[in-house]
Amino acid sequence: MRLNLKIWRQKSAKANGKMVDYTLNEVNPEMSFLEMMDVLNQQLVEWGDEPVAFDHDCREGICGMCSMFINGRAHGPMTGTTTCQLHMRHFKDGDTIVIEPWRAAAFPVIKDLMVDRSAFDRIIQAGGYVSVNTGSAPDANALPIPKENADMAFDAATCIGCGACVATCKNASAMLFVGAKISQLSLLPQGQPEREERAIRMVEQMDKEGFGNCTNTGACEVECPKGISIENIARMNREYLKAKIAQK
Amino acid sequence: MSGKTQSGLIKSSIGKKVFMGLTGLFLCLFLAGHLAGNLQLLLPAEVARDQFNAYAKFMTTNPAVKVLSYLTYFSILFHAVDGLYLAWQNKKARPQAYYKKDDAANAGWASRNMAILGTLLLVFIVIHMKSFWYEMHFGSVPMYASVEHGELKDLYTLTVSAFTQWWYVLIYVVSMAVVGFHLWHGFGSGFQSLGMNHPAYTPILNGFGKGFAVVVSVLFAILPIYIYLTSLN
Ligand code: HEM
Ligand code: SF4
Ligand code: FES
Numbered sequence: 338m339r340l341n342l343k344i345w346r347q348k349s350a351k352a353n354g355k356m357v358d359y360t361l362n363e364v365n366p367e368m369s370f371l372e373m374m375d376v377l378n379q380q381l382v383e384w385g386d387e388p389v390a391f392d393h394d395c396r397e398g399i400c401g402m403c404s405m406f407i408n409g410r411a412h413g414p415m416t417g418t419t420t421c422q423l424h425m426r427h428f429k430d431g432d433t434i435v436i437e438p439w440r441a442a443a444f445p446v447i448k449d450l451m452v453d454r455s456a457f458d459r460i461i462q463a464g465g466y467v468s469v470n471t472g473s474a475p476d477a478n479a480l481p482i483p484k485e486n487a488d489m490a491f492d493a494a495t496c497i498g499c500g501a502c503v504a505t506c507k508n509a510s511a512m513l514f515v516g517a518k519i520s521q522l523s524l525l526p527q528g529q530p531e532r533e534e535r536a537i538r539m540v541e542q543m544d545k546e547g548f549g550n551c552t553n554t555g556a557c558e559v560e561c562p563k564g565i566s567i568e569n570i571a572r573m574n575r576e577y578l579k580a581k582i583a584q585k
Numbered sequence: 586m587s588g589k590t591q592s593g594l595i596k597s598s599i600g601k602k603v604f605m606g607l608t609g610l611f612l613c614l615f616l617a618g619h620l621a622g623n624l625q626l627l628l629p630a631e632v633a634r635d636q637f638n639a640y641a642k643f644m645t646t647n648p649a650v651k652v653l654s655y656l657t658y659f660s661i662l663f664h665a666v667d668g669l670y671l672a673w674q675n676k677k678a679r680p681q682a683y684y685k686k687d688d689a690a691n692a693g694w695a696s697r698n699m700a701i702l703g704t705l706l707l708v709f710i711v712i713h714m715k716s717f718w719y720e721m722h723f724g725s726v727p728m729y730a731s732v733e734h735g736e737l738k739d740l741y742t743l744t745v746s747a748f749t750q751w752w753y754v755l756i757y758v759v760s761m762a763v764v765g766f767h768l769w770h771g772f773g774s775g776f777q778s779l780g781m782n783h784p785a786y787t788p789i790l791n792g793f794g795k796g797f798a799v800v801v802s803v804l805f806a807i808l809p810i811y812i813y814l815t816s817l818n
Contacts, residue, residue, distance in 0.1 A: 345684070356684055409687030435685040442678050507688065507697055508675035512598075540599055549678030550598045550671045552699055553774040559691035571782030577599045578780055 338430035401497030411501035441509035464538035490524040502557035508549030516569035533580035606778030608664040672700035695770040765802030
């Protein structure tokens with residue numbers, strides 16, 4: 338199939354970018370979106386142009402590296418899907434596809450479609466861990482965890498840190514990501530000793546990075562490739578509020 | 586984990602949201618009370634005049650109501666300032682807009698326009714308070730002697746004559762639509778901000794909030810329309 342692409346091109350963090358039009362003539366519907374980008378880049382290299390820079394790693398929907406705002410939606414038109422798992426069969430011959438980087442003050446563009454998501458790393462560094470060395474995996478049932486909590490913690494832990502929640506949020510808020518990370522540890526015994534401090538630190542770092550404030554539109558949970566629920570945002574609010582009230 | 590963490594609750598994003606939720610939900614209670622009082626305007630004119638004016642006197646003089654009204658003034662101011670500050674921060678968080686963004690794909694219209702709806706509400710509240718609250722407290726509302734309740738300020742007649750102007754009715758009806766949209770999202774959102782989200786109760790609460798938004802705004806809007814239509818004959 339034949340596609341018209343409108344892609345954000347920006348040479349460097351400092352340079353001004355613009356949308357550039359490309360046409361690709363022989364796109365196979367079985368290709369993934371990133372394979373389509375590879376074909377485009379191959380063509381650009383053959384023409385002597387600079388290939389389009391974009392993030393990717395696993396191409397299996399598990400690492401969270403791929404991004405791209407496709408036709409106005411984070412990770413494209415399908416729900417529960419990362420860009421690497423999006424396939425060209427969901428587009429039609431002759432379609433125009435608009436491809437942009439995540440847009441947020443806290444996610445500055447590095448080049449073309451690549452953005453710097455290290456703000457997420459700094460939020461994790463602020464408290465998204467357990468300080469004590471937990472050693473190797475404990476015996477099953479040595480540490481009793483209610484099934485519901487294990488399930489909720491697991492659901493929260495499926496967040497791959499891709500940043501689609503920030504990208505789609507009208508406020509560029511990171512609360513779905515931070516909510517998932519705080520929830521995951523607050524629900525498990527290993528997370529208890531640092532539970533309050535973690536909530537305060539991670540929220541403070543999130544605010545420092547310049548993400549917006551949640552207005553509960555719920556857009557993030559629709560676009561999240563892992564289906565993280567905004568219940569996690571409510572839990573973060575509770576955790577933070579309780580921690581602040583109890584703070585000495 | 587080490588190092589200091591001691592910034593105030595209100596400085597944080599979540600703290601500001603919690604105050605939005607608290608003040609917003611308190612204002613929902615206020616609206617319900619305000620509406621119940623105003624529905625007296627639907628009574629037959631002879632009964633309504635005395636009853637409404639006596640109610641207005643009670644609402645402006647009773648000490649317990651005074652406390653509640655100060656809490657309401659404070660909530661409106663705090664809610665407006667906090668909300669507009671949050672909206673300004675949110676604008677700053679995305680300095681460069683998308684070339685193409687499909688906003689309707691994943692979020693409702695009301696939820697995406699809370700700040701605009703809120704600003705319109707603020708304008709309405711100023712007009713509304715100038716017309717009735719200011720007149721009642723500081724203006725010169727004529728007094729008359731009622732049979733049952735003694736000397737009363739005639740807020741009823743002031744209100745009824747205000748709504749004989751069609752454009753005034755229009756401002757009110759449009760503003761009530763704004764209230765409806767603000768609460769369509771706001772009611773449920775307030776509980777989410779306070780950290781309340783439960784798979785069983787949240788859908789019920791959100792549904793109730795939408796019902797509340799429709800019922801409150803429609804009943805409020807009926808009043809000026811009713812008064813206008815009655816004034817025609
Ligand atoms: C009677 C009047 C009002 C009522 C009952 C009301 C109610 C509410 C409620 C329940 C919320 C949800 C709170 C949350 O999401 O945590 C809300 C949000 C909001 N309100 Fe109001 N409101 C009123 C007037 C106003 C006014 C005058 C403004 C002024 C600008 C305003 C601006 C906002 C904004 C910006 C939000 C979104 C806040 C956010 O989610 O971050 N509201 N309102
Ligand atoms: S919450 Fe979902 S959208 Fe946000 S970073 Fe995690 S996986 Fe990506
Ligand atoms: S490249 Fe790893 S999730 Fe898409």
